[in-house]
Amino acid sequence: MKMNCLIVDDEPLAVSVLETHLANMPALRLAASCSNAFEAMEALKAHQIDLMFLDIRMPKLMGQEFLRTLRNPPKVIFTTAYKEYALDAFELDAVDYLLKPVTLERLVRAVNKMTAVGIPEVKPEAVVENEGFVYFRADRKMVKVAYNDIVYVESMKDYVKIVRTGEKPLLVKQSITALEDLLPDQLFVRVHRSYIVAINKIAAFTNHDVEISNMEIPIGRLYAHQLEKIARSSNL
Known part of the structure; x- marks a missing residue:
């Protein structure tokens, strides 16, 4: 059974990195990607989310502040460029706290921490097809x-x-x-x-x-x- 995932991050490149990694993990299904907490609220209403990849510094509402507003939040893995919020994140029962840029190996290790709560172990695909792609920010566009x-x-x-x-x-x-x-x-x-x-x-x-x-x-x-x-x- 696949886990439904949600990405919440206002950096397009960071979202692209996570989307690329998740595409190589067959046990995970990306339900939606959102650029702020309010979009994420709507996504959580529309989908049954098992795991949320959540940025810390975002416009309008910080990631940890957003998490505190949720009555029944999904499991959360924080993804951020800042080390100083780690303690705050783990006090919110985060599965893990990943520093950008997030590597595939580190992401798999983080997701596999959820085996302790009965979720099947996740492994990356053995083969990545050449037809894959990635987005880069250049010339003021992606x-x-x-x-x-x-x-x-x-x-x-x-x-x-x-x-x-x-x-x-x-x-x-x-x-x-x-x-x-x-x-x-x-x-x-x-x-x-x-x-x-x-x-x-x-x-x-x-x-x-x-x-x-x-x-x-x-x-x-x-x-x-x-x-x-x-x-x-x-x-x-």
């Missing part, structure tokens, strides 16, 4: 990017450049580490502190670099262990 269109990602100080097939590169204000957590590791691999590459776009590789899109991208010393993953996944 841009939808299919996993299969991403060739590689390059870190550029406070930004990352996402190189795509058939499209101009997308410049996004985000760290490469946060983006690494967002992209499914079945499809992408970080080979250098400044580069993430799509495994299925790799044409060739050596112990020192990968050849992709007519360029050679170096393999950093700290990422040499990824060669085995590349060989296994690429069938090269």
